[in-house]
Amino acid sequence: MEMSSLTQCLAAFLFGSVVGFLVQRSRFCNTAALRDAMLFKSYRNTKALLVCMMILTIGFTAFISVGGGHPMHFEVGLNQVIGLFLFGIGMVLAGACTVSTWVKSGEGNVGAMWALLFTFIGMFLFSLFWSSTWWPPAPQTMTGGVDLAGLQLGFANAQTLQQQTGIPAIFFGLIQSLVLGGIYYAIVRKERAMAAAREAAVRAAEQTAKTASATIASPTGAEGDDTDTLATAGKG
Amino acid sequence: MRQGEAMQLFKKTIDPIVALSIIALLDIFLFLVVGAWTVGGGETMITGLVAKLFMGDQIYRIPFWKFAFEPTPYYWKIYISLGMFFGAIVAAVGSKEFYWRVPRHLSEWIMITIGGLLMGIGIRLAFVCNVSTFFGLTPEMNLGGYLSVSGIIVGAWVGSLIYKRVMEA
Numbered sequence: 001m002e003m004s005s006l007t008q009c010l011a012a013f014l015f016g017s018v019v020g021f022l023v024q025r026s027r028f029c030n031t032a033a034l035r036d037a038m039l040f041k042s043y044r045n046t047k048a049l050l051v052c053m054m055i056l057t058i059g060f061t062a063f064i065s066v067g068g069g070h071p072m073h074f075e076v077g078l079n080q081v082i083g084l085f086l087f088g089i090g091m092v093l094a095g096a097c098t099v100s101t102w103v104k105s106g107e108g109n110v111g112a113m114w115a116l117l118f119t120f121i122g123m124f125l126f127s128l129f130w131s132s133t134w135w136p137p138a139p140q141t142m143t144g145g146v147d148l149a150g151l152q153l154g155f156a157n158a159q160t161l162q163q164q165t166g167i168p169a170i171f172f173g174l175i176q177s178l179v180l181g182g183i184y185y186a187i188v189r190k191e192r193a194m195a196a197a198r199e200a201a202v203r204a205a206e207q208t209a210k211t212a213s214a215t216i217a218s219p220t221g222a223e224g225d226d227t228d229t230l231a232t233a234g235k236g
Numbered sequence: 237m238r239q240g241e242a243m244q245l246f247k248k249t250i251d252p253i254v255a256l257s258i259i260a261l262l263d264i265f266l267f268l269v270v271g272a273w274t275v276g277g278g279e280t281m282i283t284g285l286v287a288k289l290f291m292g293d294q295i296y297r298i299p300f301w302k303f304a305f306e307p308t309p310y311y312w313k314i315y316i317s318l319g320m321f322f323g324a325i326v327a328a329v330g331s332k333e334f335y336w337r338v339p340r341h342l343s344e345w346i347m348i349t350i351g352g353l354l355m356g357i358g359i360r361l362a363f364v365c366n367v368s369t370f371f372g373l374t375p376e377m378n379l380g381g382y383l384s385v386s387g388i389i390v391g392a393w394v395g396s397l398i399y400k401r402v403m404e405a
Contacts, residue, residue, distance in 0.1 A: 003269060003270065005310040005312065006310075008269075008270045008312040009310065009311075009312045009314070009315045010315070011266065011269055011270060011312070012266070012270065012312040012313065012314075012315040012316045012319065013315040013316070013318060013319040013322075014319065015262055015263075015265075015266050015273070015316060015319060016315060016316035016317065016318065016319020016320045016321075016322070016323065017319040017320070017322050017323035017326070018258075018259075018262060018319075018323060019259055019262070019273070019316070019319070019320050019323060020319060020320035020321060020322060020323025020324040020325075020326075020327065021323035021324070021326060021327045022250060022255040022256075022258060022259055022323075023255065023259075023320070023323075023324065024323070024324040024327035024328055024331075024333075025245070025246075025248075025249065025250045025255065025327050025331065026249065026250040026251065026252040026254070026255035026256070027249060027252070028252040028255055028256060030366050030367070030370065031392075034388070034389065034392040035392055035395070035396055035399075038392065038393055038396045039396050039399075039400065044252060045252060047252075047253060048252035048253045048255070048256040049256065049370060051253050051256060051257060051260075052256035052257065052259060052260045052370075052371065053370060053371070053374060053375055055257060055260035055261065055264075056260050056263060056264065056272075056371060056375035057374075057375040057377070059260070059261075059263075059264035059267070059375075060264065060267055060272070060375045060376050061375075061376070061377065063264070063267065063268060064376070068268060069267045069268050070267060070268075070269075070270060070271040070272070071272075071376050071378075072271065072272065072274075072368065072372055072373060072376060072378065074363055074364075074380065076378070076379050076380040076383065077383075078383075079361050079362055079363070080362045080363070080364065080380050080383035080384045080387060081362075081383050081384070081386060081387040082361060082362070082387065083357075083358045083359065083360070083361035083362025083363070083364075083384075083387065084358060084362050084364070084366070084369060084383075084384040084385075084387030084388040084391060085358070085387040085388070085390055085391040085394075086354045086355075086357055086358035086361065086391060087354065087355050087358030087359060087362065087365065087366065087387075087388060087391060088358075088387065088388040088389065088390065088391020088392040088393075088394070088395055089351075089354055089391045089392075089394050089395035089398065090350070090351040090352065090353070090354025090355035090356075090357075090358055090391075090395070091351065091355055091366065091391075091392070091395065092351070092391075092392050092395025092396055092398070092399050093347045093348070093350055093351030093354070093395055093398065093399060094347070094348050094351025094352050094355060095347075095348070095351070097355075097365075097366045097367075098275035098276060098279065098355070098359070098365045098366060098367055099275060099320060099366075099367060101352075102275075102317055102320040102321045102324065103320060103321075103323075103324040104324075105321060105324070106320075106321045106322070106323070106324025106325040106327075106328055106334075107324060107325075107328040107333060107334055107335075107337070108328070108334050108335050108336045108337060109337045110336060110337060110338045110339070111337065111338070111339040111344065111345075111348050114339075114345070114348050114349065114352065115348045115351060115352040115355070116279075116352065117352065118348070118349050118351075118352025118353050118355075118356065119279060119352045119353075119355045119356040119359070120279065120282065120283040120286065120356060121352070121353060121356060122352060122353040122354065122355060122356020122357045122358075122359075122360075123279065123280050123283045123356040123357070123359065123360050124283050124287055124356075125353070125356070125357065126300075126356065126357045126360035126361065127283075127298055127300035127301060127304075127305075127360065128298060128300075130298075130299060130300035130304065130360070131299065132299065132303055132304070157373075157376050157377055157378035157379065158376055158377040158378075159376075161377065169377070172377055173375075173377065176375075176377060
């Protein structure tokens, strides 16, 4: 479907507005999805990110299978690893990624506005050093042929996978979704184990407290549930 | 929808899984009509437009703005970013969560400044941001997505170590 640029901009604005609203109301943060999992073993945002990626994988590859949608075509190479490595450090230091800088700015966070300003400045600084000669040019990396310079081993994306193997893209999409689902399941299991361990620790602490209070309370005889406490304590 | 129900939207925190699932379905729709959700491209175009405002036609002497990103306001990705800002203001004001927050310590300002610069340089070096990595390329099973994911995970880990050290100091 071809649209005028005005309609495209309007669709993009509507999409962005809903995203901004939902991200603000759900306190989702992409930075937190990675940082909290690494620093605090907390996975609230990580799980949401994985679910979103599973839905997107199935949706995108399903439409790619029938030749629909607008898949991204661009340069692939080591520059992605290095660039996103720098970005990863940056987003944790700034405490916000590209989405949350806009959303937090909308909440009145001056720090996020400052981060956004310096993202712009960083982009401008980079533009001064950009050269088309060393940049991996798109036509060379998107041929679907083996291209080591562009780290392209013949499989650029779901579209080339489909073209080269004759297997619809959705097949590969389902495999990727299963992998993402596996990571999600591993996180849920880890969370359950942590919750069980925490509960056990709380129960143990409670019991020690109860046994202690029972020993103090029993000589006076004021508490009626001494036997109960001792019985539960005995079970542990 | 009654007014009471509408107000509920602003009172409760939406489960991030529910919020991100709705965003995913909308992103698939956007993928069908224009292309998947990205942010870095729009931000670059905003940078170009602002630079053009200050520099005028001098900006075309920098090859990047002549060949890679010629500044134009008719680039749809700009409006995703502006939309997110607008949607967040509506949500924050509606839920009475809008208030000015200013970082207090100098160390925070320095970290945010360096972080912002690294994000900007990283986006342009990689040609993608975290949004296109997680919500565009990787779901499209693009090799660039996998390369980016491996980079961002190591980067976030290194960043977390630095963050921890600065915060503990």
